[in-house]
Amino acid sequence: MHKFAYYAPQTVKEAARILSKNGPNSKLLAGGTDLLVQIKEHVKGPAPDYVVSVKNIRELHDVKFSARAGLTIGAGATISETLATKGVQEHFPAIADGTAIIGSLQIQNIATIGGNLCNAAPSADSAPPLIAYGATALIAGPRATRTVALEDFFTGPGKTVLKPGELLVSIHVPTPPARSGCQYVRHTPRAQMDIAMVGVASFITLDRKGRVADARIVLGAVAPTPIRARQAEDSLRGQEPTADALRAAGDIAAREESPIGDVRGSAGYRRYMTSVLVQRTAQAALKQAMR
Amino acid sequence: MEQTTIRFTLNDRPITHAAMPYRTLLEVLRDDLGLTGSKEGCGTGDCGACTLLLDGKPVTSCLVLAAEADGRKVTTVEGLAKDGKLTPVQVAFIRYGGLQCGICTSGFIVAAHALLESNKTPSEADVRAAIGGNLCRCTGYDKIVRAILAAAYDEGELVDESASMPVMEKPLFTEGPM
Numbered sequence: 001m002h003k004f005a006y007y008a009p010q011t012v013k014e015a016a017r018i019l020s021k022n023g024p025n026s027k028l029l030a031g032g033t034d035l036l037v038q039i040k041e042h043v044k045g046p047a048p049d050y051v052v053s054v055k056n057i058r059e060l061h062d063v064k065f066s067a068r069a070g071l072t073i074g075a076g077a078t079i080s081e082t083l084a085t086k087g088v089q090e091h092f093p094a095i096a097d098g099t100a101i102i103g104s105l106q107i108q109n110i111a112t113i114g115g116n117l118c119n120a121a122p123s124a125d126s127a128p129p130l131i132a133y134g135a136t137a138l139i140a141g142p143r144a145t146r147t148v149a150l151e152d153f154f155t156g157p158g159k160t161v162l163k164p165g166e167l168l169v170s171i172h173v174p175t176p177p178a179r180s181g182c183q184y185v186r187h188t189p190r191a192q193m194d195i196a197m198v199g200v201a202s203f204i205t206l207d208r209k210g211r212v213a214d215a216r217i218v219l220g221a222v223a224p225t226p227i228r229a230r231q232a233e234d235s236l237r238g239q240e241p242t243a244d245a246l247r248a249a250g251d252i253a254a255r256e257e258s259p260i261g262d263v264r265g266s267a268g269y270r271r272y273m274t275s276v277l278v279q280r281t282a283q284a285a286l287k288q289a290m291r
Numbered sequence: 292m293e294q295t296t297i298r299f300t301l302n303d304r305p306i307t308h309a310a311m312p313y314r315t316l317l318e319v320l321r322d323d324l325g326l327t328g329s330k331e332g333c334g335t336g337d338c339g340a341c342t343l344l345l346d347g348k349p350v351t352s353c354l355v356l357a358a359e360a361d362g363r364k365v366t367t368v369e370g371l372a373k374d375g376k377l378t379p380v381q382v383a384f385i386r387y388g389g390l391q392c393g394i395c396t397s398g399f400i401v402a403a404h405a406l407l408e409s410n411k412t413p414s415e416a417d418v419r420a421a422i423g424g425n426l427c428r429c430t431g432y433d434k435i436v437r438a439i440l441a442a443a444y445d446e447g448e449l450v451d452e453s454a455s456m457p458v459m460e461k462p463l464f465t466e467g468p469m
Contacts, residue, residue, distance in 0.1 A: 005292060006312030006358050029356070036315070036354045037335045051312070055359055080348065104424020106402070107336055109348040110355060192423040193337060 002039050002047035008056045012169055016142040018052050020165025026050035028167055030060075030076050031111035033103065034119040044158055060114075060169065065091070070175045075114025075168040079126075080105075082113055091175055093288070094129035094201055097184035101125055104193060114168050117153065120160050121195075123221035127154070128201035129184040131218045131226055135173045141166040151218075154225035179213075180205040181288025183281040186220070187273050189264070196221040197265040200253075200277035204241070204285040212236045217249070217278055222257035222270050229253035232278065246282045250275035297361045301326075302370030310357045317341045317352040320367060328368035328397045332426070339425035342398035343367045349405040351424070368397035371404055379442040379449040380404055386449070389438035391429035399425050403439045413443055 009015045019026050027048040029035055039047045054060045060076030065087035073082055079099045082088060089096050102125050103111060116126045117137070127150070135150040142165050150171065153160055162168065176182065184201040188194035199220035207213040215236040217229040232253035239245050259270035294309040301324070310319050320326045320343075329352055332340035336351040343352045344366035371378050380403045383389065390396040399422060406413055406421035413421070418439045419432070427435060442449060 001313045001315070003292060003311070004313050006295060006356070008358070008361075029359075031354075032356065032359070033336055033351075033354050036356070040334060051356075053356075053359060055361075103336065104339065104351075105405075105421060106339060106342055106349045106351045106424045107354075109345070109350045 004047070004049050004051045006051050006053065008053040010056050012057055012059065012140045012167065013142070015052050015054065015057060015167055016140055016165055018050065019167060020142045022050045023164050026052060028118070029053045030115040031078060033107050033111040034115060067091070067175050071173040073113055073171045073173070075170055076112055077114070079108040079111055079113060092133060092173060094132060094182040094184040094203070095126070095173070098125045098129040098199075098201070101186060101192070113171065117150070117171070118160060118162065118168055120154050120158050120225070122157055122224055122226065123196040123199065124226070125184070125186055125196060125199055125220065127226040128199050128218035128220040129182065130171060130173060131228065132182050132184070132201035132203035132216045133173045133176065134216070135171050137171055138169040139166050140169045145169070151228055156224045176203070177205055179207070179289050181285035183284035183288070185277050185281050187277060195264065198222055198270050198273045198277060200274060200281050202278060202281035202285045204236070204282060204289055206241070206286070206289045210240070212239050212241050217253055217282070219253060219257050219274060222259040222274055227257065229256045229278070231256055241282070241286050246279045249282065250278035253278045295358045297357055299360045299362065300364040302366055312356065312358050314357050315353055316355040316357045316360050316365070319357040320352070326367050326369050330394050330397060332394065337426070338395070339398040339402065340395050342401045342425065344401060344405060347405070347408070349402050368401050371400065378404065379445045380407065380439065382449040383438040383442040383445070384435070387434055387438035387441055389430060389435040395425060395427045399427070399435055403442065406439070407443055411443065413440070415440065
């Protein structure tokens with residue numbers, strides 16, 4: 001493996017200081033399941049000379065939930081730790097949909113949701129459900145912290161709004177209002193150990209009359225970043241969520257994306273499956289919302 | 292570049308070891324500490340041959356830096372048998388033919404061990420999900436699944452590894468193909 005120096009600071013501030021001092025030559029290590037593969041296989045640019053581990057930064061490993069405050073996932077918490085946190089599976093089933101399918105059990109025991117987001121693969125399975133739930137990202141730099149909506153966090157394949165010296169501290173997800181539901185489904189040739197060809201998360205809140213009060217539809221793996229299908233969402237707001245309305249929303253969403261064709265599937269097939277998955281996930285979200 | 296000092300518990304024994312910071316836990320265990328039970332297959336976390344337990348949970352040790360194991364508890368396939376006595380999972384793999392070339396075997400056994408620690412009554416689907424991160428290219432998966440289910444529902448016949456081969460009278464599978 002490429003030779004690098006290793007730091008394991010105790011605080012976010014110290015980590016930010018090491019990162020900003022060493023610039024793009026340094027990388028943050030959370031689970032390492034993406035970073036070490038990139039270093040070993042020489043992909044995604046030159047390998048770093050400085051690796052900064054989050055292992056000893058206690059606040060990054062916390063996962064907290066209360067119905068009032070919502071869910072806060074420390075950027076260094078593993079997928080397994082997040083899924084085992086009380087309230088996650090019950091209040092945020094789509095987070096479980098999106099993270100329990102990342103890699104294998106062995107990977108989920110080391111990989112972090114923060115790392116999945118910062119790696120910024122267009123196909124990252126944790127991103128669409130978190131964006132659909134309205135998540136925000138807390139970012140720390142050497143001098144200050146800032147918060148951005150997770151949907152604005154990604155700027156391109158492998159690229160985020162993180163500036164040199166900045167690191168993701170945590171993800172905050174508000175508890176969904178009453179009469180809400182959300183599901184994430186990814187489409188892959190294999191059931192396990194595969195990368196999304198299309199991934200769709202649909203979040204729906206109904207009003208008292210059963211009409212769509214709010215809808216957020218997020219598409220993964222069909223554009224340079226995860227994207228909101230805003231026109232499809234608009235088409236549903238205020239409407240009765242009939243099968244026809246969902247079919248129309250699926251077709252609109254498929255026109256909002258810009259998929260590539262590759263070994264996993266053609267661009268046309270991705271568009272077709274987007275329409276199908278928008279309908280399926282919206283149906284499932286409705287079922288949850290009507291419970 | 293400096294070595295980092297790593298203090299961890301390895302198969303129930305405290306250990307202090309110095310290693311370069313860019314070496315993986317798998318490399319250090321195999322090349323420095325002589326524990327070659329964990330294998331390197333793909334080196335990228337896809338095949339599961341390097342599976343070991345970190346704080347009791349299965350992980351792919353090819354993607355864990357040795358330095359990251361500092362302060363933690365590591366259990367390799369060598370640490371499963373106690374006092375020279377194989378575990379029911381290990382005996383079941385032998386008796387039910389759950390291995391051929393053996394490269395994947397220690398990873399499967401560690402993954403199976405972790406499953407049975409957390410779930411004493413797994414279904415066939417639970418077993419298949421638990422070994423979803425382990426690849427085998429020769430035996431195939433049915434004998435491996437059969438061995439793990441046999442270990443889970445063992446009523447003592449797997450305690451004695453010198454006992455005769457099992458007679459497969461009662462069907463082990465309640466779901467899925469056979």
